[in-house]
Amino acid sequence: MADRRFWNEQVETRSEDEIAALRMQKIRRQLAYCHQRSPYYREKFHGAGATPQDVRTWEDFRRLPIFLTPEEYKAQQERSASEDGHPYGRILCAPLADVVGVSSTSGTTGRPTLTPFTRRDIATTDEVLARAFWRMGIRPGDTVLHAFGLSVWVLGIPAVRALEAMGARPIAVGAEGGTERLLMFARITRPSALLCTPSYAEYLIERAPAAGIEVGELGIRRIFCAGEPGAGLPAVRDKIERAWGAKVYDFAGGPWGIASISCDHAEYQGMHLLSEDCCVHYDFVDPQTRQPIEVKDGTIGAAVLTAFDWDAGPPVKFLLNDLMQIHLAPCPCGLPGKRRRILGRIDDMLIVRGINVYPAAVRNLVNEFLPRVTGEMRIVLAEPPPRAAAPLHIRLEHAAGIGEGALEDLGREIGTRIRDRLRFTAQLEFVRPGTLERSAHKGRLIEKGYRDA
Ligand SMILES: [Zn+2]
Known part of the structure; x- marks a missing residue:
């Protein structure tokens, strides 16, 4: 089993036709679900003069003029906190009693943004993160040192839970644990993989000698990086790989079943999409006009996210502030999947x-x-x-x-x-x-x- 190439081969190797057919089936079901369960989405559809039944094709879906912006996302959570008796937002579609997990942004720069999960949402998160962990070589029985902030969004506790669910052995010290404790746990438990931000991996290179060890002596062979650019920048990746004697992987994802991870190719090729069965990663629009733009190999645009296997607070046409580039041509590494690069924030555009x-x-x-x-x-x-x-x-x-x-x-x-x-x-x-x-x-x-x- 450990030498399988994929965590979920049947899903991860689907043809483009199969992906497209499944996607429309799921989108139509999800739009009807959101319209039925959330007053917020009902108002949105009403305001656009549309109903979920109007969306029959991919083109219909792309033209649907409904957008949820990061500001609106925050505002509908504030509104539900004051009017609906819970802080999970007016896009909450599941009964509150079914919300059994919550992750959040750090809250260090203002009111945190909360993400509620039902049991099925947790299972979806476990599944797509397992696909990413598997691609970077983590296997059941492997000890994995976790050094992201434990309270921070999907790579905190949800990532720990996902490692356990796939049969790996997470050591959840978290970034809050501090460098000394992290290094102590690394020495005692001998992990083969590490999860942290690229800047923390760089910082540990400088700090470990003060604790009497070089990071290269810890036995860590794989590093999962996320949370900021770095692992995709050649100079940063080389520096981390050389000092640790490890392979570095760049991950981008979040709740709602989003996941993508870079591959083993010597040159960074972007991140392979791992979960086209759970959400749409590349419904691109022009950042100024919000009109759909034609998606070809190498297209750059503002990413619009729609999740379609999500119960609790599913995003429909979430206009992220991320500027993304999509690669449709096969990756030279030989693994399937389109790839994306996150190029920066739309706010930075000139x-x-x-x-x-x-x-x-x-x-x-x-x-x-x-x-x-x-x-x-x-x-x-x-x-x-x-x-x-x-x-x-x-x-x-x-x-x-x-x-x-x-x-x-x-x-x-x-x-x-x-x-x-x-x-x-x-x-x-x-x-x-x-x-x-x-x-x-x-x-x-x-x-x-x-x-x-
Ligand atoms: Zn590749």
Whole structure:
């Protein structure tokens, strides 16, 4: 059993036709369920002049002008807390008595967002997380050190529960346990896998020697990273893999049956979708007009999430603030599944002569020129975003030992690829390696060339 390639082979290897047929069947059932059970969704349908019965095809579904934004998601929870006697939101479709699990965002920056689970929702979460754990090589009987915040959303307690459900042996120290305790538990229990944020994996590299050990001596061979970009950035991934002597996997998911994980390919290929039977990951819209955009290999758009195997508080057309890219072509690793990359937040978008430009997409493109560049770059703005002047000023580090002539060629190649793929013109300014400040905040790609108002 342990040498199987998949946790759930029958589901994970479904053909595109099977996925599409199943998806429409489930979407129609879920829309009817939400309409029937939630006053919030009934109002939404009513406001759009639509009923669930109007949605017969995938195109109908994509055109359905109903959106749940992160602000609305919060607001409907506040409203249910004051009017309905529970804080789980007006999108709650299951009877309150059936809500047997709750996870939440951290609540450190304001009112936490709560996610209720029924027993079936817990089973769905166990199932899709098991698929991800299996892909990265975790097997029943493996000891797994858990170092995400235990109270934090789906990778806290729900991930611990999912490891137990699949037969693995989680050691749930959590990020709250602190570094010393985490290292002590690692020494005593000898885990073969670790779950934590990429920045915590990096931090432990520096901190372990003070506790008299190097992270590479702990015997951890697989690291499951999530919660922030990092594991998908070549420089960060290399650093963690070398120091720990482990393979790093990048995961993105959440409640509602969302799950995707990167593969073993030497170059980062995005994250394979693992749960097209539970939710829609790539119903893309234009972030400004909210109109559906055609989804092709490599398409970038605002991700709209709909769960269709979820009882408690299921999202319908949840317009996330994530900018996503989808890859439909087969992955060179040989495993099935479309892949997605999370490119950043939609709030970061720039508009250059009417073209939407995403700083993270520019960084990904520049990274394709490693090792001739270091990967460090900044977009220098002369005025406050989102509007930016053309050509867009990009300052980037070339690698050590690149001569004048080679630099000119490199600049031409990068400029051409930016124009072809991202459809804007760039003014590239090369600087020496090490010139740009290394920031702890990895997402910082913009340099303000203007004063704040
Ligand atoms: Zn792959």
